[in-house]
Amino acid sequence: MQSQKPFPKEETFDLASQLRRSTVSIPSNISEGYVREGLNDYLCFLNIAIASLLN
Template sequence: MSNFRSLLIWQKSMALTTKIYFSTNNFPKEEIFGLTSQIRRCSISIPSNIAEGYGRESDKDFLRFLNISIGSLFEMQTQLEIAKNITSLNEDEFNNLYEDSREVERMLVSFIKKIKIRN
């Protein structure tokens, strides 16, 4: 791998972040500093931590940043559920974003296992 941009997990999480931004554009204006901001920050954290961890000198550091990414992903999934419950997201939007997030989750878990095995 030449750099973090070549990681499929980074590419998928970037695509998810982009979808999150478009979906949260329609959230109520009173949520701009609440749920909208929080969901966006979590989604940004996922590829950002993958990239930062990739740049570290050890697998141990990389694993730490990948685990932070998973934590941000779970936080975002929870907030998407809240957005659906308060009808800021309709069922179809929620299902689409949630399935994309589950794909990133599975990829992160698998990637973490591979790194642990090689050590």
């Protein structure tokens, strides 16, 4: 089993920043897509939300 090394401080800050942005981005994209008129728009915003989860 490999031991895990801690993140360098500068990477920890960047990771925390990205997590904060995605916690806003994901539900925002879902709700924005929900209020759109068409199913295609909604699905597009869901795909954007999924992409935020994968970053």
